[in-house]
Amino acid sequence: MSRSTFTLDDLKRILLEGSGAPEGDGLDGDVLDTEFTDIGYDSLALLETSSRIEREYGIELDESVVGEATTPRAFIAAVTGHLTVAAA
Template sequence: MTDRFGIEDLKRILREGAGGASELEGDIQNASFEDLGYDSLALLETGSRIGREYGLEFEDTAFADVETPQDFVDVVNAHLLSTPAHG
């Protein structure tokens, strides 16, 4: 298991859970999730999938303020770094 979560990891999980592969091409780091076609429900599902895959527990509001894929990646990495098994 890796200690870093990246944009490519996020793209993979978004595709698996919420679809929308065409919106995920190219440099999406700073695009808004709204522009990419993802709503808050899709982001909650994505957070749940990441939690299961990486053994993380996120608070219900962990992704409430994320607006871009980079914001999402930053939240996941902060949790990875603060989890004893990873950091």
């Protein structure tokens, strides 16, 4: 399914689905600028999240997204950038 927006709620949902973590684990509060490692998500969790986003949104994320997007805000911006390009 292709979508045109990607929000913090979308990221939280996909992170939780992929990690199997209890609802809201590490994602409560203002986490936009918190490092993923500080909220309990490592590079493997982010790789799984990227794969799920690619399938759900019909886009292909650069490998650099996982390495460079170290906070939810940066990850959302990277996905939004890909959605914008895909929509053009």
